[in-house]
Every structure is written in structure tokens, then in C-alpha cells.
Amino acid sequence: GFYIGSAAAGGGHHEEQPYPDPFTSDQEYRKRLAAEFNSVSPENQMKWEYLRPERGTYNFGMADKIVKFARQNHQVVRGHTLLWHSQNPAWLEQGAFSKEELREILREHIFTVVGRYRGQIQQWDVANEIFNEAGQLRTENIWIRELGPGIIADAFRWAHQADPKAKLFFNDYGVESVNAKSNAYIALIKDLRAQRVPVHGFSAQAHLSTRYGFPGDLQANLQRFDDLGLETAITELDVRMDLPADGKPTEAQLAQQADYYQRTLAACLAVDDCNSFTIWGFTDKYSWVPVFFQGEGSATVMTEDFSRKPSYYALRDTL
Numbered sequence: 225g226f227y228i229g230s231a232a233a234g235g236g237h238h239e240e241q242p243y244p245d246p247f248t249s250d251q252e253y254r255k256r257l258a259a260e261f262n263s264v265s266p267e268n269q270m271k272w273e274y275l276r277p278e279r280g281t282y283n284f285g286m287a288d289k290i291v292k293f294a295r296q297n298h299q300v301v302r303g304h305t306l307l308w309h310s311q312n313p314a315w316l317e318q319g320a321f322s323k324e325e326l327r328e329i330l331r332e333h334i335f336t337v338v339g340r341y342r343g344q345i346q347q348w349d350v351a352n353e354i355f356n357e358a359g360q361l362r363t364e365n366i367w368i369r370e371l372g373p374g375i376i377a378d379a380f381r382w383a384h385q386a387d388p389k390a391k392l393f394f395n396d397y398g399v400e401s402v403n404a405k406s407n408a409y410i411a412l413i414k415d416l417r418a419q420r421v422p423v424h425g426f427s428a429q430a431h432l433s434t435r436y437g438f439p440g441d442l443q444a445n446l447q448r449f450d451d452l453g454l455e456t457a458i459t460e461l462d463v464r465m466d467l468p469a470d471g472k473p474t475e476a477q478l479a480q481q482a483d484y485y486q487r488t489l490a491a492c493l494a495v496d497d498c499n500s501f502t503i504w505g506f507t508d509k510y511s512w513v514p515v516f517f518q519g520e521g522s523a524t525v526m527t528e529d530f531s532r533k534p535s536y537y538a539l540r541d542t543l
């Protein structure tokens with residue numbers, strides 16, 4: 225009943241991560257993704273940018289491949305994501321839609337995507353990163369800005385209708401600790417549950433960096449969501465570090481990283497309904513970290529040539 229997952233790399237962001245799709249090109253990658261994990265999350269392939277290249281078109285190619293791969297390897301899938309401010313296609317962000325049109329675009333998308341994979345997705349990140357650090361709803365989010373906060377409840381209701389068995393989640397980064405952002409989720413979720421909106425889970429991405437230290441109250445923070453009757457999950461764990469000039473982490477850095485991985489898993493295992501623990505890629509070969517965080521890297525549990533780091537063994541020994 226416990227799921228250890230990895231993001232399934234595939235394409236990456238076209239310009240930022242110009243590697244070929246490892247699903248078709250990298251047998252070693254496929255073999256290890258199948259062997260080491262019982263859950264997978266499409267890293268990009270269910271985002272609007274990938275699924276909806278044009279308004280009238282759905283491109284399910286890569287998402288279908290991942291779902292099929294998971295089924296063949298007896299893995300569950302975390303769906304990611306339906307309502308987000310980032311990685312939306314230009315036709316959506318720059319289109320001049322009326323409120324009615326926008327609402328219908330989202331409704332139709334949710335019914336089509338969630339419906340297509342009905343019964344095959346264990347958890348859906350329905351809403352991703354809706355709050356800023358101050359705990360205010362993000363105005364960069366087109367849906368919330370244009371349609372108001374009520375659209376969040378609608379998204380959960382539509383997803384639930386489209387796949388009544390999928391567990392529906394709020395997902396965010398920077399919510400590992402008790403802080404303004406995680407407090408905002410507590411308040412919102414209480415409110416939605418009082419209105420009987422089908423919200424089932426809260427997940428912390430856990431993109432950690434040794435620069436900022438370990439969020440020591442992670443377990444206590446997850447516990448307060450568990451206390452509300454929610455499932456919790458770790459969905460995108462990686463632990464980046466400042467790389468020395470030669471690009472190779474020191475023993476001490478790898479030991480510190482292993483400690484962060486271990487403590488994150490231990491926190492999840494200690495919370496009753498934290499049953500899903502996903503790392504954001506398992507090999508540095510396809511990690512988003514060096515692309516997005518200048519000077520930082522080595523964030524996953526395996527090197528580029530798939531050799532296991534201390535963090536790999538730390539996770540294995542904690543299970």
C-alpha cells in the first residue's frame with residue numbers, strides 16, 4: 225500500500241532540455257524506471273503545453289505511452305496537472321476569450337483528459353501552485369484571475385465526475401513547512417470540504433536545496449493535513465546542491481543529500497495517510513535542476529550513468 229514513484233522524463237521543455245525522449249531512445253532508462261518504482265508521474269506530458277498544442281487539438285501520444293508503460297509494469301500513475309499558471313500554450317494565455325469561453329475550455333479539457341484515463345490514475349494534481357509565498361492566490365493563474373477563486377471548486381468537481389475513483393490533490397512547492405503558503409491551503413481546504421467539494425489530498429513537491437536547509441517540521445505540517453482527513457504525498461522530491469568547480473559533488477555533499485532524502489521519506493512514512501512518495505526523476509541524466517537552477521545540480525539519486533548515490537541507499541534502507 226505504499227507507492228514509490230519517479231517522474232517519467234519525456235521530451236522535457238523543448239528548448240531548455242534538448243534531450244531526446246528517453247521513453248523511445250533509452251533502454252537503460254526504461255528498464256530502471258520499470259524496476260525501481262511502483263508509481264510514475266509524467267514530468268511534462270500531461271501539461272496543457274504538451275496536450276494542447278492548438279485549441280482544437282489534443283496530443284495524447286506521450287501521455288498514452290506513459291500510462292501504457294505503467295500498466296505493463298504494474299505501476300500506478302499520478303496525473304499532473306489540470307489547473308496551473310505555467311506551461312500553458314500561447315493560444316490559451318494570449319487568446320481573447322470571454323469568461324464563458326474560458327470556463328468551457330477548462331471544463332471540456334478536464335472531462336476529456338481525466339475521462340480518457342478514467343480508472344488509470346491513482347492521484348490527480350488538479351490544482352498546482354495556486355498560492356504565492358505570501359499565501360495569496362496567484363494572479364498569474366489565468367483561470368483564477370479571469371474566473372475568480374470559485375473555478376478551483378469547479379475543477380475538483382469536474383475531475384471527480386470524470387473519474388470518481390481518482391484521488392484529487394492540491395500540489396505545491398514551498399509548502400513543506402508550516403508557513404503562510406501551507407496555512408493558506410489549510411484554510412482553503414477547510415472551506416472547500418465544508419462545501420463538500422471533492423478534495424482528497426494535499427501534496428508537497430519537496431524541491432529541496434542544501435542551500436536552504438531541511439524543513440524540519442515537514443512531518444508536523446503533513447500531519448495537520450492528515451488531521452483534516454486528507455491523504456498527503458511527496459510528489460517531486462529532489463535535493464539540489466551547489467556543485468564544486470569540477471562539477472562533482474563531494475562525499476560530504478552526497479551524505480548531506482542522502483540525509484535530506486531519508487528524512488523526507490521518514491516524515492511521509494510517519495504520517496498515516498501519506499502513501500505516495502515520488503522523486504522528480506531518478507537520474508541526473510534527465511534532471512530539470514541544472515537547467516533551472518544556476519550552479520546547482522546532482523539533485524537525483526543516481527548519476528548520469530545510473531550509478532547509485534548514497535541517497536538511493538538511504539531511501540532503500542528507510543523503506
Ligand code: XIL
Pocket residue numbers: 236237240241267268352397429460512
Ligand atoms: C518542471 C519539469 O521538470 C521541466 O522539465 C519543465 O521544463 C518545467 O517543469 N513544479 C512542478 C513541475 O509542478 O511540473 C515542474 O516540472 C517543477 C516544479
